[in-house]
Each structure stands twice: as structure tokens, then as C-alpha cells.
Amino acid sequence: MSLENETLRIGITTFGCDLKSGMSRYASNLIAQFAANPGKDTFEVLSHSSGIHEFMPSAECMTAVSVPEWLRNPMLNIAWHQLALPAVCGRRRFDVLFLPAASRRTPVRVPCPTVGTVHDLTPFHMAGKYDHARMFYQTRVLPLLLKRLTRIIAISESTKRDLLEYVGVPEHRVAVVHSAADTDMFYPRNRDAAVNRVRGYGVRAPYVIYVSRIEHPGKNHVRLIRAFESIKASDAIPHQLVLAGADWVRADEVRHAASESPVHDHILFTGYVHGRDLPDLYCGADVLVFPSLFEGFGLPILEAMACGVPVACSNVSSMPEIAGDAAVLFDPLDVDSIAQGLLALLASEDEHASFVRKGLYRASQFSWEKTAMQTLDVIRGAAKR
DSSP states (O other): OOOTTSOOEEEEEOTTOOTTSHHHHHHHHHHHHHHHSOTTOEEEEEEETTTHHHHOOOOTTEEEEEEOGGGGSHHHHHHHHHHTHHHHHHHTTOSEEEETTTTTOOOSOOSSOEEEEEOOOGGGTSTTSSOHHHHHIIIIIHHHHHTTSSEEEESSHHHHHHIIIIIOOOGGGEEEOOOOOOTTTOOOOOHHHHHHHTGGGTOOSSEEEEESOBOTTTTOHHHHHHHHHHHHHHHOOOOEEEEEBOBOTTHHHHHHHHHHSTTGGGEEEEESOOGGGHHHHHHTOSEEEEOOSOOSSOHHHHHHHHTTOOEEEESSTTHHHHHTTSSEEEOTTOHHHHHHHHHHHHSOHHHHHHHHHHHHHHHHTOOHHHHHHHHHHHHHHHHHO
């Protein structure tokens, strides 16, 4: 049956998109764009009752479908996806189901075509990233579920390669659709004014910032602290190192490394940063450093670039793909390489200004409008099947 002139009823789940992660920003930005440019389609957004406001724009094409708060429990939520979600899809007569966090929540079977976004397959690259139960789910169960999706969206070529290698999905079922920085939110601001607005976090200019959950070893904070020490010792830079993010797996080891550092007075943990404050934290910084050992995309790279902040980041996984030639790349396993990458931007005003210009241009090549249009094309194509 041709669906070119049909109105599609598209279900969207937000489960797995916790409100402190990049997946949450991914889902909320996409849904906002769907609402702004829906075409003939209608959308029903499934979310926890207390979090639906985080995802639901006011638009005639959008309907909220709330589920009980007790489904926030991860194990119960996974079970709900297998036992109850199929009935919900049938009862609400979805033509297609879109799962923005398919790498966290995917049903075995529903009575309609499915499209899921896979952000990363980090556990295949980092043994011990999670506890044994979660590692088993991510590496043994999830691949079987992902294979059942009608189409898969990978947010980078790096993630697509992992899907082909570790999951064994046929290449024709995987579409690469890049994420983006929200340029209505992330744009250049006056540095001094930005710093003043976020002084409540304890920041002081000048500073270098790393935006990430405090997680060890994947986010590589400890090597960054060592690199920062070496720069402070040899170059006597006045900068503070700002580690912006909520504590997560083995955060105590990162905090211990910072407390034992000879420059501990210059290392700041802000804790969780509310989204409305994040642009000012970027804009107040001299450099974003992003030494992660693995990323499916690395959204802070584009967000900082869009704010006019130069970036030094890892040269592994998706990060060179996203940064292009607009960032200084370094080996995240080499403390000296991290330090040299940072110094390249801190020690030369010309290099700093050059990478500001390159970053602004690079960020402009990505947009949520383009991401949403490409995503809808994949969803509509799955519905036709």
C-alpha cells in the first residue's frame, strides 16, 4: 500500500532518555522539530507522567500518553517494553513506533514497524563499564532486540560500523543521521557576563571546562587531571579546571584523584548542571577539553563550538568525525598528548581565534531541523514496509 498521501500515526517512546543525559536532549529536540514541521502526520509521545512536560511541545499534532511513575524502575521498564508496549501500540493504532533510545529500551515485538536510534555500543569497547547484569543485557540481549527493528538510525558513522560488526545488522537497514547543537540555545555570549551568571557553581575565569558525567574510566577524567597538573607545573597558567556533570559510575575515584592532586585548589566539580546554565558555562570557558575514551557522537563538542569556544578532543571513535578539522585532536590514553592539545589553544591567541572560527562554521553544518527531516524520512520509509 502506498503511504505517500496517508496521515501516519507515529508513536514515540521517551524511556531510556533520562533527563540528565544527551539522549534526553536528542529526544526533546527531535520532538520539538516534529511539532514545528509535522506535515500530515500526528505524534503520540509516551513518557512518565512527571516528565512528560520535558518532551511535549504545545502543538495540535502532538498527544501526550503518560505511564505510571513506578515504571521508572529500569527492570520494570524493560519488562513493560516486552509485555505491555505491544498492547499499547495496538490499542492506539500506531502506524510506526519510534524509539529515540533504542540502545537502552527496545521491545521484542510490536504490531507495527519500528525505528530505533542507537547512540553508541560502548560496552563492546569497554569491558566492565557497567555491572555484570547490565553488561549482559547490553552485549547479549540488546543485539538480539536491535536486529528485530525495521530500521535503525545510527547517530554517527562510527556507531554504524559498530552495528554492522557487533550486532550483525544488514547495512541497508541502518541510516546515519547526525545529531546537532541547538543553536537557539547555544550561541556566543559575552564571556564576563556569562561567568557572572554561573558564579553560583563556583567557577572563576579563566577556566577550561569538561562537560560530562563524572564516570571512571570511560570519561577519562583522571588522565585529564594529570595533564592539567603538568600544564600548571610547567607553564603556570592561571586557569581553573571545571568538571561539569553529575556523579556516576566510580565517580569517587575521580574525586580522589582530584583531592590528591597538587593543584586540587584549581579543580572544581560543579555537580549536575541545569540545561539553562550550560550555555553560559561554555561561553565563560577559554577551551572545552573532551578526553573521553569512547563516544557515539560527543554532543558537547558541537555545543561548545556553537558557543564560540575552541575544542580539544580525543582522536578516537566518533569524535574526529564530528569535530572535523575544527578541533585540536589528541591521544586520550597519553597524558602528554592531552596536555599538548590543551596548550595548543591556551598558549597561542592566533590558534585560539582560528579554532573559534573553524568551530562556529563546523557547528553550523549540523542542525536539528535537518536531523528531524532525515529522521522522519527513515520513519516514513519504515511505515511503507
